[in-house]
Amino acid sequence: LTLAVVLPQHNLTYPWAWPRVGPAVRLAAAAVNSRRDLLPGFTLGWVFGNSEDRHGVCSEMAAPLVAVDLWLAHHPAAFLGPGHWQLPLVTAGAEAHGFDDKSEEFGLTTRAGPSHRKLGELGVQLHRRFNWTRRALLVYWDERVDDRPYYFTAEGLYVQLPTLRNLTVMDVVFRHGGNFSFIIQEIKAKGRIVYVCCAPDTLRELMLQAEREGLTGGDFAFFYIDTFGASLQGQRFPEPRRPWHRGDPHDARARRAFQAVTIITYKEPENPEYRPFVQRLREEAREHFNFSMRDGLVGQEP
The missing domain is CATH 3.40.50.2300 (Response regulator)
Structure with missing residues (x-):
């Protein structure tokens, strides 16, 4: 199974930029693949596409084109970022009020961030x-x-x-x-x-x-x-x-x-699993994305 990820690759002004989300995607895929009971007979992988335009802005023109390219090349089972083709979409964006309407195109959209x-x-x-x-x-x-x-x-x-x-x-x-x-x-x-x-x-x-x-x-x-x-x-x-x-x-x-x-503002989670997860996230970001996180609701570069 392939998960397609369409996010801004370099622009860290976005809370959901790839250097922040990528470590979590890697950890999630590893966790799923380590459990035979979750997707028996399948291995979860992911492909990435950059939603930025040439100015580094998350673009309503670039993102759909990238999504189409990923769909044609990899036929993903789900998207992180913009979605279509009746595939589930998980996004940290889509905060706007209009995304509350689940009757038509946003029916398969799951928002993991604020609304x-x-x-x-x-x-x-x-x-x-x-x-x-x-x-x-x-x-x-x-x-x-x-x-x-x-x-x-x-x-x-x-x-x-x-x-x-x-x-x-x-x-x-x-x-x-x-x-x-x-x-x-x-x-x-x-x-x-x-x-x-x-x-x-x-x-x-x-x-x-x-x-x-x-x-x-x-x-x-x-x-x-x-x-x-x-x-x-x-x-x-x-x-x-x-x-x-x-x-x-x-x-x-x-x-x-x-x-x-x-x-x-958001309140940081207080459950006991949160801090160890954040520490693993920082290690993944540093090792695989050359990105250093510090404390905060949005991991910032130092």
């Missing part, structure tokens, strides 16, 4: 728990030229929060060179429960402006959506100072401002 619908459901539970029944505001970065990760993250909240009766959900979009003062004025006018989706450094600039204009004293609640804990990634993980600390003259103010921020 933005679950994030939206968490938002619903927060509003119910604290009786926030009037407004919610989504503030997110969207250049409309990349994979639009912050847009799709905010989408989960945008779709799920209105299931609360009478709750008004509004949004504020900003781009490179955004006017933070304008964004703060929008927040003042539109809502006190604020969900923010952007890069960690951008969040810090936004919160410094919020502190200047008096929004961090307790009247406004800011929730920073940081799925893989990028804002907490320092020399160790989690690094409690990392969200606000940059070693510049603004650190003291940033620390005060971040008292108004709650970071929503």
Whole structure:
């Protein structure tokens, strides 16, 4: 049996880049092949195809072409990455709300990573728990030229929060060179429960402006959506100072401002099997992919 893997090969900005996923694929195949009861009469192997374009971006054009090539050459039984031909698909991506529809093309898709619908459901539970029944505001970065990760993250909240009766959900979009003062004025006018989706450094600039204009004293609640804990990634993980600390003259103010921020991120597993598995993953990555991982929700190169 052949497993086809279609992932970005070199671009480590993607949590599911091949140097991170490859070690797990190798370990999984070895574990399956070591047990005669799992696939009696078969040996599980895998083939890899790169989904990056010439700019190193995970491409909606390159990935399907690679998938077709793998299908024609190897006739795989399942895919990791984009899938078709009524074959099972396991992916760490496909977070967007649209992938929730299992009635047609996504019926055989299994998501092993986060889904933005679950994030939206968490938002619903927060509003119910604290009786926030009037407004919610989504503030997110969207250049409309990349994979639009912050847009799709905010989408989960945008779709799920209105299931609360009478709750008004509004949004504020900003781009490179955004006017933070304008964004703060929008927040003042539109809502006190604020969900923010952007890069960690951008969040810090936004919160410094919020502190200047008096929004961090307790009247406004800011929730920073940081799925893989990028804002907490320092020399160790989690690094409690990392969200606000940059070693510049603004650190003291940033620390005060971040008292108004709650970071929503994944929780690392605590089951006893997790740490030994991570250690084996690191060894595989170092030996077979020349890639060094460190602590964190996404293994980073040092």
